[in-house]
Each structure stands twice: as C-alpha cells, then as structure tokens.
Amino acid sequence: GLGASVTLVGATDIYPGETTQLQITLSNNNTTAAITNVAFANTLPGVWPNALRIAGAATYTCTDPAGPTTSAGVGVLTATPGTQNISLTGGVIPMRAAGTDGTCVIRIPVTAGSSSGSSVTYTYTVASNAVTGTDPGAQTNVGNVSQTVNVKPVALPTLNKNFSNSTAVLGGAPVTLTITLNNPTNP
Secondary structure, X not given: OEEEEEEEEOOOEEOOOOEEEEEEEEEEOOOOOOEEEXXXXXXXXXXXXXXXXXXXXXXXXXXXXXXOEEEEOOOEEEOOXXXXXXXXXXXXXXXXXXXEOEEEEEEEEEEEOOOOOOOEEEEEEEOOOOOEEEOOOEEEOOOOEEEEEEEOOOOOOEEEEXXXXXXXXXXXXXXXXXXXXXXXXXX
8 A cells, every 4th residue: 555654854953944854755565566646735834934844956756676776756746945835746656576665755855934033843744645546446645644843942133222312402413323233143
C-alpha cells in the first residue's frame, strides 16, 4: 500500500527568517506494481507573517529499489517559494523490490515568522487518506502524519526619541529630534 511520512532535515527549532527543510516521504510496499496517479494537496500551517511558508526551491526524487536507482520524480510538484501551498499530481512511486519499499522524497525549504517575538510552534500534517494513487486499485495513506517546527523567541527592537529642547515656540528656534533604534542582539 501507499505510505506517507513527514520529517525535518535540519533544525526543529529556528529563529524567524531561518530555514529548515520539510521532508515528505511517500512509499510503496507493493511488490507487483508501481503506484501511479499519486496526488495530494495541502497548505502549510499559520497565517503570514506568523506562519510556515516555502523559502526556496523544492526537490522531488524517487528511488526504485530494484536498481537501486534514484531519479527525478514523475508528475507535477507545486511548491512556490513565498507561498504555503504544496501539491503533487501524476506522481509515480516505484514498487517494492529487494526487501525495500519504493520511495519518493519531497524536500521543501521552509521558514517562519513571529511578529510578536514570541515563540510559536507550527505543525504540518498530511492527513489520513490525503495522498491518493492507483496500483491498479485505489490506494490512500493510512493515519495522520505530522511534523512540528518551533520558532524561537526573539527580543523586538525598541524606539527612543529625545527632543533637544522641551519647549517648541511657534516661529522660534528649530527643535532637533533624535531617534535611536535599539536593536537587541539576536542570533
């Protein structure tokens, strides 16, 4: 049958604007047929700017254990940087061979924000039955799989303003305004 899992390649805890890689692995334990017409579509959690979003070009490769050979995945993977939508249509997961499941691996660089500076946890989930395919019977993944990404807290900058003269007289001497931006040290 069709299996799905989600892990991270890279840090589980990131500062706002840092990236880590979400890895979605699709597997096939059928020893007689590849799973074709593999499809799923979902969205990264949260509402921007406080959300997970795609931070760079995704990679999509499949491994046929009969070789074993790894090559570019079949079908259309959509994971546009700056958005939260991930989808695959027309995928093919190679059949199980030599005691190893056929697999397809999608890696997506993701980043997150926290406008409040507070720590936030986002959980990306591939729901049960969300991934579909045929081998030639209908196949779906069983069980929800998820991965969390923790956004570390940061101290937000503060703003101080000072006037060189506490009294401004209409038509009088100009008043100098000094604005100092204090940016705390964040990694």
